[in-house]
Amino acid sequence: MSTKHNERKTEPRLGIEGLSKNYLVRSEAIPALDGIDLTIEDGEFVAIVGSSGCGKSTLLRIIAGLETDYAGRVSLAGKSITGPGLDRGMVFQEHRLLPWLTVEQNVRFGLKTGYSGEVRKLVDEHLDLVGLSGFANAYPYQLSGGMAQRVAIARALVNQPELLLMDEPFGALDALTRIQMQQEVLRIRKAEKTTMILVTHDIDEAIFLGDRVVVMSSRPGRIKRVIKVDLPHPRDRGSYEFVKIRQEIYREFFKEAELPFSYAI
Amino acid sequence: MTSGSNRHLQTSLYVVQYFALLLILVVAWQALSDLGYIQPIILPPPSRVLATLWGMTTSGLLARHIGISVIRVLEGFGIAALLGLALGIGIGLSRTLDRMTGLLIQLIKPIPPIAWIPVAILWFGIGEQSKVYIIFLGAFFPVIINTIDGIRQTDHKLVEVARILEVSKSRFIWQVVLPGAFPTIMTGLRVGLMVAWMCVVAAELIAAGSGVGYLIMDARQLSQSDVVVVGMITIGVIGKLMDSLISLLEKRVITWKSVFSGV
Incomplete structure (x- = not known):
């Protein structure tokens, strides 16, 4: 952990205690999240994985302040989250x-x-950060999927938020672009030192990027396990340690009989 | 080289496709008239219509009537566009205003502008005002309804982005809501202008001493069927030109997307 924020406070960046959320479907309460406890430290990168419908996106939307109807406590630097704020950026x-x-x-x-010189400088810096300086005057329809997502990242970071939330940001991209974007995120993280939370269904992506991987179970969404990834960057997806962690996570989703990774090696 | 001549060939093909149906109809109309199947008193042949059109154009008579009709349309449509846009944006943004005005709008909307003519004459007399009022009524509803619809269809996903970035209300309206609603609003303006043009003719058919509608009505009483047809063609051509003008304007403003051009 970096020491640069140590003088600030001992509070964690993000604190979640006993968070539960129900959705009303035909006047029946369907639990989406149940008893979530999670603490995220300053500068940390947490990846949340789970199958679709496990509530991982709902969790992110609550942190973003888009969903305010929940039970439990969600706080940012000690302050309860009651709505959206510029201290959090989001990429969809x-x-x-x-x-x-x-x-x-x-x-x-x-x-x-x-519009001012300062704004111009901020915008330029962030376009530079995502490698799109030459495309300032292009319209979104002229960009590829990966480029458009880079712009979205620049937009989310331009306010210099303390927390960057990413909701399956590369899910719609092709495999090669996705890997490129993952490396890009690592580079941005190194440059900006922003605390990041990534929701994904791509286990490799979670291990490649996260300091910790939070595994969630479905219906209701609960935290099943939190796995620490103590590997140096850049991480080798084929290394023994990487594969071992992948195996551990797969085990949370599949029964022993059918472990898909064993065919992959 | 080859691709260049191919393109020329394709362009000529498109021009032929564009005008073919019209040409065939006119030729058939002329032929049937020459062969005596169509009586000139019921429908004069194209040759005579053209001759009349030429005469009316050179004498300046046609231009005078067109000018008067176009000015009426611009007045009525201008008021309808201003009021329709302002009220439409207000109603589109406010649920309360929508609830308060919805019933009235839906009750008045189905009444055709022509049905308003008797009261329009009572209220405004048979002068310009009653005609402008009829035109205004015709153009107003397409504009306001489409404006409300366009605003209501604002992309929920972009609304969330604006919420997360804590964008101010005025910026939200100017940069998210209105640009998104713009294509629908333009459709409303286009339909509104078309209806306005149809309404001017209707208004002039009944009480007027000038305008294209009056021209048709007057010629009917004098049994000048060629002048009637010239008037009808004029209405069609002017209407088409107005429509083209507005869609050209739309293309100039919307630079951010490529338009679907058909399969």
Whole structure:
């Protein structure tokens, strides 16, 4: 852990205690999340994996402040989350860029202040960060999926949030672009030192990026296990330690009889 | 080289496809008239219609009537567009305003503008105002309904992005809601202008001393069927030109997407 924020406080960046959420379906309460406890430290990268419907996206939306109807306590630096805020940035599975704004305007859309030299510098810096300096005047329809998602990351980071939330950000990209984007995220993390939470259904992605991998079970969504990934970056997806962790996570999802990884090696 | 001449060939093919049906109809119409199947008093042959059109164009008579009708349309449509946009945006953004106005709009909307003519004459007399009022009524509803619809269809996913970025209300309206609603609003304006143009003719058919509608009505009473047809063709051509103009304007403004061009 870095020591750069030590003087601030001993509070964890994000604290979740006894979080539960129900959805009402035909006046019947369907539990989506049940008794979630999770603490995330400053500068940490936490990857959450689970099958679809396990509530991992709901968890992220609660942290983002998009869902406010829940039981339990969710706090950011000791303060309860009651709605969205600029201290949290979010990247969705779809890039969600405004189609009528250029790349540069889309990044600027995240900033409160009007047009000024300072704003221009911030926007330029963040376009540079995601490697899209030459595309400032392009429209979203002119970009590839990976490029559009880079712009979305730049937009989420331009306010310099303390916490970056990513909801399956590379799920819609092809395998090669996805790997490229994962390396990109590592680079950005190194440069910005932002605390990051990634929701994914790609176990390799979770191990490649996360300091910890949170495994969730479905219906209701519960935390099944938290696995620490103590490997140096860049991580080799074929290394013994990597495969061992993958095996551990697979075991949480599949019965011993059918372990798909054993064929993969 | 080859691709260049191919493109030329394709362009000529498109031009032929564009005009073929119209040409065939006109030729058939002329032929049937020449062969005596169509009586000139019921439908004058294209040759005579063209001659009349030429005469009316050179004398400036046609231009005068068109000018008067177009000015009426621009007045009525202009008021309808301003009011329809302003009210539509207000109603689209506010659920309360929508509840308060919804019933009234839905009750008045089905009444055809022509049915308003008697009261329009009572209220405004037979001068310009009553005609402009009829045109306004015709254009107003397409504009307001489409504006409300366009705003209601704002992409929920973009709304979430705006919420997360804590975008101000005015910025949210100007950069998220209105651009998203723009194509639908343009459709409303386009339909509104078309209806306005149809309404001017209807209004002039009944009480007017000028305009294209009056031209048709006056010629009917004098049994000048060629002038009637010239008037009808004029209405069609002007309407088409207005529509083309507005869609050209739309393409100029919407630069952010490629348009579906048919299979």
